[in-house]
Amino acid sequence: MDNKQREALAERVLGLSTADQTEVTIGTESADLTRFTHEEIHQNVARADTGVSVRAIVGLRTGTAATNLLDEESLRATVDRALAIAHLAPEDPELAPLPSGGPTQVPDGAFVKATADASPQLRADMADAIFKVAESNAFWCAGFARTQSAGFTIANSNGARASFDGTDAGINVKMNASDSTGYGQAYSPDATALNARSVAETAAGKAKNSAQPRGVEPGEWTVIMEPAAFGEFFAYLGQHFSAQSVDEGSSFLSDGLDTSYFGENLTVTDDYSNSLAPSMPFDFEGQPKKRLTLIDAGVAKTFVTDSYWAKKLNRENTGHALPAPNAYGPQAIDLVVKPGTKSTEQLISETKRGLLISRFWYIRTVDQKKAIVTGMTRDGTFLIENGKVTGGVRNMRFNQSIIAALGKCEFSNAPQRTGDYWFSLVVPAAKIEGFTFSSGTQF
Amino acid sequence: MSFDDLAARALDTASKRGAEYADLRFEVVRAERIETRNGIVATLSDATSRGYGMRALVGGAWGFAASSDLTQTGVDATAARAVEIAKAGAAIARHRFGAPPPRAYVDSFATPIVRDPDGVPLGDRVALLLAAEKALHVSPKISVGRAWIDLWRTDKTFYSTLGSRIEQSIRQTGSGLEALAVGNGEVQSRTFPGDIGLYKSGGWEIVEEAQLAQNAQRIGEEAQSLLTAEQCPSGTRDIILGGSQVSLQIHESCGHPAELDRVMGWEANFSGVSFLEIAQLDKLKYGSDIVTIRIDNTLPQGMATVGYDDEGTKSGTSDIIRDGMLVGYEMSNDTARTIGRQSNACVRAQSWEFVPMIRMCNLNLLPGDVPFDGLFEGVKDGIYMESNRSWSIDDHRLNFQFGCEIAWEVKNGKRGKLLKNPTYAGMTPQFWNSCDAIADEQSWVAWGTPNCGKGEPMQTGRTAQCASPARFRNVQVGVGYGG
Numbered sequence: 001m002d003n004k005q006r007e008a009l010a011e012r013v014l015g016l017s018t019a020d021q022t023e024v025t026i027g028t029e030s031a032d033l034t035r036f037t038h039e040e041i042h043q044n045v046a047r048a049d050t051g052v053s054v055r056a057i058v059g060l061r062t063g064t065a066a067t068n069l070l071d072e073e074s075l076r077a078t079v080d081r082a083l084a085i086a087h088l089a090p091e092d093p094e095l096a097p098l099p100s101g102g103p104t105q106v107p108d109g110a111f112v113k114a115t116a117d118a119s120p121q122l123r124a125d126m127a128d129a130i131f132k133v134a135e136s137n138a139f140w141c142a143g144f145a146r147t148q149s150a151g152f153t154i155a156n157s158n159g160a161r162a163s164f165d166g167t168d169a170g171i172n173v174k175m176n177a178s179d180s181t182g183y184g185q186a187y188s189p190d191a192t193a194l195n196a197r198s199v200a201e202t203a204a205g206k207a208k209n210s211a212q213p214r215g216v217e218p219g220e221w222t223v224i225m226e227p228a229a230f231g232e233f234f235a236y237l238g239q240h241f242s243a244q245s246v247d248e249g250s251s252f253l254s255d256g257l258d259t260s261y262f263g264e265n266l267t268v269t270d271d272y273s274n275s276l277a278p279s280m281p282f283d284f285e286g287q288p289k290k291r292l293t294l295i296d297a298g299v300a301k302t303f304v305t306d307s308y309w310a311k312k313l314n315r316e317n318t319g320h321a322l323p324a325p326n327a328y329g330p331q332a333i334d335l336v337v338k339p340g341t342k343s344t345e346q347l348i349s350e351t352k353r354g355l356l357i358s359r360f361w362y363i364r365t366v367d368q369k370k371a372i373v374t375g376m377t378r379d380g381t382f383l384i385e386n387g388k389v390t391g392g393v394r395n396m397r398f399n400q401s402i403i404a405a406l407g408k409c410e411f412s413n414a415p416q417r418t419g420d421y422w423f424s425l426v427v428p429a430a431k432i433e434g435f436t437f438s439s440g441t442q443f
Numbered sequence: 444m445s446f447d448d449l450a451a452r453a454l455d456t457a458s459k460r461g462a463e464y465a466d467l468r469f470e471v472v473r474a475e476r477i478e479t480r481n482g483i484v485a486t487l488s489d490a491t492s493r494g495y496g497m498r499a500l501v502g503g504a505w506g507f508a509a510s511s512d513l514t515q516t517g518v519d520a521t522a523a524r525a526v527e528i529a530k531a532g533a534a535i536a537r538h539r540f541g542a543p544p545p546r547a548y549v550d551s552f553a554t555p556i557v558r559d560p561d562g563v564p565l566g567d568r569v570a571l572l573l574a575a576e577k578a579l580h581v582s583p584k585i586s587v588g589r590a591w592i593d594l595w596r597t598d599k600t601f602y603s604t605l606g607s608r609i610e611q612s613i614r615q616t617g618s619g620l621e622a623l624a625v626g627n628g629e630v631q632s633r634t635f636p637g638d639i640g641l642y643k644s645g646g647w648e649i650v651e652e653a654q655l656a657q658n659a660q661r662i663g664e665e666a667q668s669l670l671t672a673e674q675c676p677s678g679t680r681d682i683i684l685g686g687s688q689v690s691l692q693i694h695e696s697c698g699h700p701a702e703l704d705r706v707m708g709w710e711a712n713f714s715g716v717s718f719l720e721i722a723q724l725d726k727l728k729y730g731s732d733i734v735t736i737r738i739d740n741t742l743p744q745g746m747a748t749v750g751y752d753d754e755g756t757k758s759g760t761s762d763i764i765r766d767g768m769l770v771g772y773e774m775s776n777d778t779a780r781t782i783g784r785q786s787n788a789c790v791r792a793q794s795w796e797f798v799p800m801i802r803m804c805n806l807n808l809l810p811g812d813v814p815f816d817g818l819f820e821g822v823k824d825g826i827y828m829e830s831n832r833s834w835s836i837d838d839h840r841l842n843f844q845f846g847c848e849i850a851w852e853v854k855n856g857k858r859g860k861l862l863k864n865p866t867y868a869g870m871t872p873q874f875w876n877s878c879d880a881i882a883d884e885q886s887w888v889a890w891g892t893p894n895c896g897k898g899e900p901m902q903t904g905r906t907a908q909c910a911s912p913a914r915f916r917n918v919q920v921g922v923g924y925g926g
Contacts, residue, residue: 009587025559030901033900034531035709036711037711040538041532041535041536041550041584043505043702044504044528045507046528048509048510049492049509049511049796053490062484063487063488064486064487066490068492069491069511070512081489083488085488085565087488088569090484090573120528120530120531124532140708142708146900173712174711176708217709249630250623250625325487327478327480327487345461358714361838362835362836362838366832374835376835376842395837397837397844418618438844439842441841443839
């Protein structure tokens, strides 16, 4: 279903509602993924669906209902169900009117037809190229090649109208040697821009260079996180930029804005138009997204809102709503960390003793307000001695406050896209002093 | 055209295009959620999704395609797509990978329910949550009160070219509470009945059993008390874990590593591999002699109880850990065949859109013979912890660190003062071998997990780990807070 068909469907559903205010969203997705292990494809999947969601508001009461049944009777039943739920819901005195929208500009490169049209053969060719790198190194590999396209249209009774089409492609490779592993990844809206062999060679190089890993003592280390690792780590700060978290007291920003929480090297924006991760220029209520500087040279400047939290806190609606119903509040889902001036190689060469980290695994919050998280290194962790990478080390568990870690940090000059399609990050490699590891492993 | 006819058409199309075997799941999924937050209804939603997912086997390679298009043209295209995908995989296959299931069934199954949720007026559901959530607010320090109910209904029919036709109606229900307290520079959370609520298969009776309103005030008071509680100490202690935390421990340190697809490297690039290697089968002393962990996908009220899995294999029981020894895995048809066994029906898909894969189902730690209070006897200097707050484990499922919401000091067999931010850490086999007491069936609960993530594309599974509280000796505690 293209955007014109979605817009026509949205108008048709909107016309079925007798609520005081109505919002209709249409989401389409076509997602294909080829997953492999031991040089065989073991999962090779494709799915396609179109969903319709209706938010009905009667006075100060709200109900939502959703369906993927697109016949007239089912659409009418979904509208009626949303309306019936709204009539039964208690009043919310702080309910905000639906936004009236506004002009938006879809960033260049968000939709690439070659990705939308990608065949199973394209992904099989990518997998085969990766297999050959594994076989030439006598490793085994696991990973995926995926292509997807998504469309989203919103229309509401207060005049908001917006549509977006986007594509995404990704390759993820883990190379497995006898006592070491290595990781590589690449993401782009354009599947043809991905080089499967290059990603596989990066992963194979890490596996090769981390062979016979040494054990090192836990404790405080200087670490250099490559973008894949830093993105996973930094993502756990994302929730703190939500107005809801700030208001309820669980965000570090609850202690106030215009305060220096981080080192001067850290500047963070929320920017849907970043060329590495171009995404939807409006939120899931149809409100145009603001491009925001959340952290400026270490100083917290603002947080994100949606219509509800903008009204409740008497702030501007920044256009960061999630799909209704949403109990999580608004979210910053296009985070960008400003790069530094040095290459990753230069950051390594300036490190007397430290660890180079390719990737993390299973990061979880230990203490929400202090932003303490724990997690494991994986798939390529290296010792740096006197400015050189001297070999692999066994994996370790860390316990670390993200806020404290970013108090003394510097960044590489080469940002990369990481993260999922609907929650992407653009981050450089990060060098952090005094990063705390609490235990190790035997692998 | 009926769906039986459409399914027959799809299977026929797949066969004509070269599939040596094909199966198809048609599903109608309904999800209802109500969540109240600080006196308002934050979520009141009702979503229905209908579609079908189809597997085709060509030259030992699988293809899967899913669609919500129920026209004859749409069904033909989806069947053709599944075969096309399988052929693309077969073209680069190094060896034959998949095979058809060993047999077919014609049968039906429905979750037993006592009270149909559809008979409970929406207004009554909302009123129950608003009243329970209001009782959480024991002081202004309760910044957020939340209460929620989830109701899921899945009606599905499985068809295969071997002649299977299996019709199932699955009902799953859950509810819970959370109080978030803010003050003294602290943020502390308490949830009930478990850290994510109480989730089981069944109807409205599951919500009634949870007794949200009866426990809300206590939960609010505990959250507030944690703001001024002492920090959990660091060091080595004997610990007693509440039942829902034992459930989480089973889930992360037994359920996931015992997935045979993970053992075989199928999850290596994402959720990792497993220390429970095939060479360790019937040899590894995973836990102490009192530890037996059993799959039972027929268990009444088990969150993952079904008649048949999503490959069309009939549910049953089998052991993963027996008297402390590793004796089995969670298996699919393809993985079981590689170790000379048969599937134990542990294959699930999140919904029609997703390919079936091995999932933890009902995985239960059999109860011991000690009354709950008996766990405290003989503990000179220990800590009792309840309700999971954080969880992390390495990609071999060995090195873990878990945090709980609340704890109490245990001195000379008695529960003492309240402790905040409790954490504990260890290595999986050493930890389970330190288990020296498990509470009896009086405190054994079918704890459900409604949000288990696995696979790419990520699928959310609904699992159960039935458990009672248990005691573990000489465990590292206080990690992450200076320990």
